[in-house]
Amino acid sequence: MGWVADGLDSIRSFQIRHVLTQIVSLGMIVTSALIIWKGLTCVTGSQSPVVVVLSESMEPGFKRGDILFLQMNKDPIRAGEIVVFNVDGREIPIVHRVIKVHERHDTGEIQVLTKGDNNFDDDRLLYAHGQLWLEQHHIMGRAVGFLPYLGWVTIIMTEKPIVKFLLIGALGLLIITAKE
Amino acid sequence: MHSFGYRLNTVLTFALLLLAVLCGAASFLDAFNSPLSASSSYVQANAQVVKVNRFRRQLNGADEVSLTFNVSLDMKRLFTWNTKQVFVFLAAEYETPKNALNQISLWDHIILDKDQAMFQTKVTTKYPLIDQGSNLRGRKVDLILHWHVMPKTGRMIRDKLRLSDFHLPEAYT
Numbered sequence: 001m002g003w004v005a006d007g008l009d010s011i012r013s014f015q016i017r018h019v020l021t022q023i024v025s026l027g028m029i030v031t032s033a034l035i036i037w038k039g040l041t042c043v044t045g046s047q048s049p050v051v052v053v054l055s056e057s058m059e060p061g062f063k064r065g066d067i068l069f070l071q072m073n074k075d076p077i078r079a080g081e082i083v084v085f086n087v088d089g090r091e092i093p094i095v096h097r098v099i100k101v102h103e104r105h106d107t108g109e110i111q112v113l114t115k116g117d118n119n120f121d122d123d124r125l126l127y128a129h130g131q132l133w134l135e136q137h138h139i140m141g142r143a144v145g146f147l148p149y150l151g152w153v154t155i156i157m158t159e160k161p162i163v164k165f166l167l168i169g170a171l172g173l174l175i176i177t178a179k180e
Numbered sequence: 181m182h183s184f185g186y187r188l189n190t191v192l193t194f195a196l197l198l199l200a201v202l203c204g205a206a207s208f209l210d211a212f213n214s215p216l217s218a219s220s221s222y223v224q225a226n227a228q229v230v231k232v233n234r235f236r237r238q239l240n241g242a243d244e245v246s247l248t249f250n251v252s253l254d255m256k257r258l259f260t261w262n263t264k265q266v267f268v269f270l271a272a273e274y275e276t277p278k279n280a281l282n283q284i285s286l287w288d289h290i291i292l293d294k295d296q297a298m299f300q301t302k303v304t305t306k307y308p309l310i311d312q313g314s315n316l317r318g319r320k321v322d323l324i325l326h327w328h329v330m331p332k333t334g335r336m337i338r339d340k341l342r343l344s345d346f347h348l349p350e351a352y353t
Contacts, residue, residue, distance in 0.1 A: 002183070003183045003184065003185055006183075060264075060265060060290065060292065061264065061265055061267065061290070061330045062330075078283065079269075079271050079283035079284075079285055079326065080267075080269060080271070080285075080326040080328055080338055080340070081338070082328075082336075097267075097328075099269075099284075099285040099288075099307060100282075100283065100284050100285065100307075101281065101282065101283040101284075102279050102281075102282050102312050103279055103280045103281040103282070104278065104279055104280065105277075105278065105279065105280045108280075111312075117267065117288075117290065122307070143336065144335060144336060145207070145334060145335045145336065146330065146331065146333065146334065146335075146336060147203060147333055148332065148333055174185065174189070
């Protein structure tokens with residue numbers, strides 16, 4: 001474990017310019033991540049272009065820990081689409097399939113009902129009190145693509161925050177003790 | 181110089197990069213499997229309404245229908261090395277004076293592999309056909325089969341095929 005001793009040595013012999021360079025590079029990494037995220041938001045048209053599946057209500061298609069890529073545009077919602085929506089009062093978005101669609105002649109307004117593939121009931125019980133339908137503005141995006149397993153990183157970091165702190169601490173330590 | 185931490189860092193970065201490239205390649209190659217435009221020609225299906233089980237008006241004024249129908253389908257050609265499941269549902273589509281479009285899923289089914297992708301069955305509506313109003317008497321309803329190919333990784337493909345249509349009875353049963 002000689003690298004721990006080396007690390008402590010480099011902390012002791014620090015120069016201001018060196019530290020400042022490190023801080024700037026860290027800032028650059030964070031901002032490029034932010035740029036990529038915001039860029040994805042613009043390209044896909046959805047507020048959150050990537051979501052992690054948290055529940056088993058869409059099994060066997062989507063399992064907990066899968067990542068979904070979302071897209072949103074002004075096209076009317078149609079039956080069969082897998083949509084992501086937020087219910088007032090709940091902070092976690094829900095990913096379910098549209099099973100009923102009603103579109104008005106006059107206003108073009110659309111009301112939909114959703115249901116998880118693996119659920120017995122439709123989602124009326126999940127909607128806000130008194131709400132019978134979802135409308136286009138409730139929908140954050142449609143799922144268009146899918147990657148398995150990669151979301152587990154996010155789930156572990158959210159459910160066991162200690163892992164998040166450990167990772168950030170380790171990253172910070174690695175950056176500070178890097179020779180260059 | 182080649183400390184443990186350095187080597188671990190390199191290995192992890194390389195592994196992640198390789199995984200990402202593989203996933204990207206898998207999705208890209210999948211696109212060659214079934215050209216999107218031909219998806220509906222890969223499916224053969226038929227659906228016929230056998231019986232109207234119940235046709236009534238609910239207390240709140242909405243029409244409700246329950247049907248029994250025969251459905252036969254062959255979706256074997258949709259399955260590729262990258263297919264995890266195919267979600268199939270039969271939707272009733274109709275128009276009313278108030279609504280330009282109504283789509284109601286009547287029945288759905290998950291096909292997990294190619295061998296289960298060809299079958300015929302007689303089923304009753306899993307989700308009752310409920311109108312927003314009382315417009316179903318004598319209404320012409322289209323039966324449209326929708327399917328959603330969900331891959332092991334990559335882009336999901338949705339398509340549909342109009343199978344048949346039928347008229348609801350003029351009077352409640």
